[in-house]
Amino acid sequence: MVNRWGEKMIEKGKISSSQFAILVTMFTIGSAAMLIPTLLTLEIKQDAWIGAVFGVIFGLLFVSLYSSLGKKNGEYTLVESCEKLLGKWIGKPLSFLYIFYFLSLTAALLRQLGDFMTTQIMPNTPLQAIILLATAVMIYGTRLGLESLARTAQLIFPWLILFFILIIIATMPNIDWQKIQPVYEHGTLSIMRAGYIFLGIPFLDFVIFLMIFPYVNDQSAAKKAFLTGTVVGGLIIVIITALSILIFGHYLTSVNFFAPYVLAKKITIGNFPARIEAVFGGIWFIGTIIKITVCFYASVLGFAQCLHFRDYRFLIMPFAIIAVVLSILMFPNIVFFYYVALNIWTSYSLVFGVFLPFLLLIISIFRKRV
Incomplete structure (x- = not known):
């Protein structure tokens, strides 16, 4: 498979627009479902659900930006677009920054998943063991490629809903x-x-889908799928946030690091606990693994494209080791993880999710007119 310039495309798989929408939805709720209720109630207490609505509205604006950029550079991924639009000397260093951003997001998600499992479900299990288990699944999913990842998400999605x-x-x-x-x-x-915080987790991270956008079968339907996935995922987060407040109140929601999981414990059959929170945890685990795999896939694919390798699979193991090390070194504990999510991550993501994509879009429009 080649692009319009006759260059071979490393990823040969294709996904449908509906699979793309499902990936976007699962990416949205993958980590944010556990994170956002706590972060927003810390910031604005019982008004957190309104902040979530604002965040979704802001997010749709940036999805339109990414869709426009993806459409302008239809056959190129984000990394390839950087070099094509900015030239070798500026575009390539910028591509490496994006690759590090994708890898740091992978590490953050691995850490969140590890903290969830060791604090809520398996408290006697070492954190490193959980992270290594998640990494093994991530490696396997990345080796299988984009099509297999999309089909897995399509299979799990109805159960999640x-x-x-x-x-x-x-x-x-x-x-x-x-x-x-x-x-x-x-x-x-x-x-x-509060909407600004929600914007950074996960909507500014959506720039990662510009690594997948060229592989959507129907490019004309890709923007609609992108917006649909964002609306569905955002609505789920808004409802989860509102339910957490309506049942626990803002204080208990703000002090529970994983409020939706605790919410699942409230489900009863008659007067007896249903004890299905473990099922909820398992589904969330799988959904987050898909998000982690998307991030990791984007980082190894981007690196391979940046250096014009013929395949990305030989990069999987070294990049996986880096991701595991970063997940432990970047976040020494769960409190620091939440501090970064609340105070740092959105500002960090603005560079990669707003300023640089907007710059690339302006240059792309200017070059087309010239």
Whole structure:
């Protein structure tokens, strides 16, 4: 398979627009479902769900930016576009920065997954063991390629939606509408600040899908699929955030690092606990693994394209080792992880998710006109 310049494409697989939408949805809820309720309630308490709505609206604007850039450079991934638009001397260093960004996101997700498993489900298991297990699955998924990853997501997605609906129905008797009042207490600026946090996790990370955009079969439907996946994933996060507040109140939501998992424990059959939170944890584990694999796949594919290798698979093991080391060194504990998520990650992501894509889009439009 070659692009319009006659260059061989390293990734030969193709995915449908519906598979692309599912990948976007699962990417959205993969880590944010556990992270966002806590972060937003820390910031604006019972108004967190409104902040989540603002975040989704902001996110749709940036999805439009990424879709426009992807459409302008249809057959090129983000890394290839950097070099084509900015030249070898500027584009290649910029590509390496993006590759590090994708790899650091992989490491952050591995750490979050490890912290979740060791604090909620398997407290006596070493963190490193969980991270290595997740890494092994990530390696296997990356070796299989994009098509297999998309099909796996397509297989899991209906179960994820079914379980989400079950949580809504089963927890409705525990809802207390007083806990969400007073509404809009913290004002527009504070709520927009919370929306800004939600923007960084996960919407600015969506720039990673520019590594997948060229491999969508129907390019004309790719933008709609991108927007659909964002809306569905964003709506799920908004509902999870609102449910957490309505059942636990803002204080308990803010001090629970994994509030949705605790929410699943509230499901009962009659007067007896259903004990299906482990099933919820397993589904979330698989969903997050898919997100991790997308990030890792983008980093190894980008590196291979940047150096014009014929294949990316021989890079998987060395990059996996780097990701594991980063996941342990970058985040010494779960408290620091949440501090980075709340105060640093969005600002860090602005460079890669806003400024550079906007620059590439402007240059792309200018070059087309010339």
